[in-house]
Amino acid sequence: MGDVAQRERLDELERYRTELTGYCYRMLGSAFEAEDAVQDTMVRAWRGIEKFEGRASLRSWLYRIATNVCLDALNAGNRRARPMDLTAATPVAQAQLNARPEVTWLEPVPDGRVLPSTADPAETAVSRETVRLAFVAALQHLPPKQRVVLLLREVLAWKASEVAELLDTSVASVNSALQRARATLAESAPADTDVADPLDEEQRKLLERYVAAFEGYDMAALTALLHEDATLSMPPYDLWLRGHDDITGWMLGVGEVCRGSRLLPVVANGTPAFAHYHPDPEGGFSPWALMVIEITGGKVAGITSFLDVQRWFPLFDLPERLEA
Template sequence: MSEATAASRDTAADAAEQGAPAGELADRLEAHRTELTGYCYRMLGSAFEAEDAVQETMVRAWRSYDRFEGRASLRSWLYRIATNVCLDLLKGSRRRARPMDLASPSSVDTPVGAGLPEATWIGPVPDERVLASAGDPAEAAVARESVRLAFISALQRLAPRQRAVLILREVLSWSASEVAELLGSSVASVNSALQRARATLAASGDTAGEPPRPLDDAQQALLGRYVDAFERFDMDALTALLHEDSTLSMPPYALWLRGREDILKWLRGPGHGCEGSHLVAVAAANGRPAFGQYRADGEPWAIQVIDTADGRITALNSFLDTERLFPLFGLPLRYGGQAEEA
């Protein structure tokens, strides 16, 4: 049994003791879990912290439901609780980042160095954990764009309350008055925070781009060629697939590379251990295609999140925390093995 399931069971028991309609309330709360996880992920930059924050939100909702007077919708009330949980978690914490946020590109000869703590990094998340189903294709595209790794990184540059305002207003399309009520603030204060947040993102150059379209036949073919070339470790084939300004990053290491030439040199040199790897497609991550990479000996090596544009691969985002990430994506901890039950 997962920790989240156990916690839900315990809080259901608490609610039953307090006379709350446990089954009905559980269903009503669970209906909001995915969108709340998406909100907390945008706020915190970590799938694991987001799930913890949502579980804490559910616990607080269970325990205070008898004081919920219905003056706002249940959804708005849950977002208020989740916002407070996230703001508490962000007090005094260092903002999460990507390797390219911390330093200039490395060279092929740069030592990899020691890995930095997990709390340093923005981590990947399966789309299914954070993107609630949307009937409108345009809304679904905007939602996928709002969990893009670069945009999550941009959000971390904002002060926590500005971050909440920007997400609620520009991603979730709340009105200024709704956000003001949630934050216990004024409309003027919310509008001012939004303007400052927009200015910060504009100055950094990290703003939400054009919403991605669902993968078409050409993009699917590009990914198929990438898998074939990577598994054969065919550098000539990879040359034809990588954009000349593509990037490679590998948290928890701060080292990252920019440029097709350097990436290929690195794969031929320090990265030669990737030869013979197997790539297993997983559900999309951060609105992008993703794969689990296993080394030739069957050991897990990375979750790869792939960015593409104009028929080329523009970024290889490899996340090496396999012990936690492979189960998150439903992958076994050995190639050809059985995935552990969540």
């Protein structure tokens, strides 16, 4: 194969990278594992491209390879979880930060890594909805092959016959797996969140007030922005709190170290997010957390602060520090 033909084949494979990464992220719950899975997919595809006979589309062939890579990965490890998947909410008076290194935590992802550009607003809305933390967490309750079927049928809108061909099974088996997957998800259905693509004026103002309240450490103002049953979690710790009283109580107790912080807006998992920078004793602000926000009914319903900033800030191309 000549250099030009090789370049064309590589370009043809690469144009599917973002959507494949989104698929693998939903399957695996990890941005890093998803990118590794897609890279493995691309290498396998490149090695086998000469044998690709074109009976299926190139896209379908790539999804078959990516599915097999993900199934191999899932057979080798535990499902990913959020703190609320492991324990009940803790009253603030009993709250302690307990690290759970044995837990494989659900991870955040930048939208640009997993959401391909599309001119169809409805398709964009579905894509964003199905990378939300709550949705991806719910997927982790499904056996791997049910996860495949649900994603291909209900997220990517494949026909049952196409999924059956990919999995080398029957249409009846695909339909049965889809019914079981739907039933399992119904038992732990992710809460709905407001559409935020793009943010409307009310949502922008809500987030502006949130930033002002958090940076000003104004707990009365913050309480007014939170649902009564809002949640706060902080992976890799298993602690999570429910209710604005417990959340603000935590922030005025152990969380008092966050007073004087700065928030830098980003986008993660189809929802608004902030890079949280902590006051540095040596001056300026240093990375503290990636804070993913979920909005429901015009108020903040969930705050997930991912504290492993050595992983998340480079992934989101965030500054190593902010100056005063």
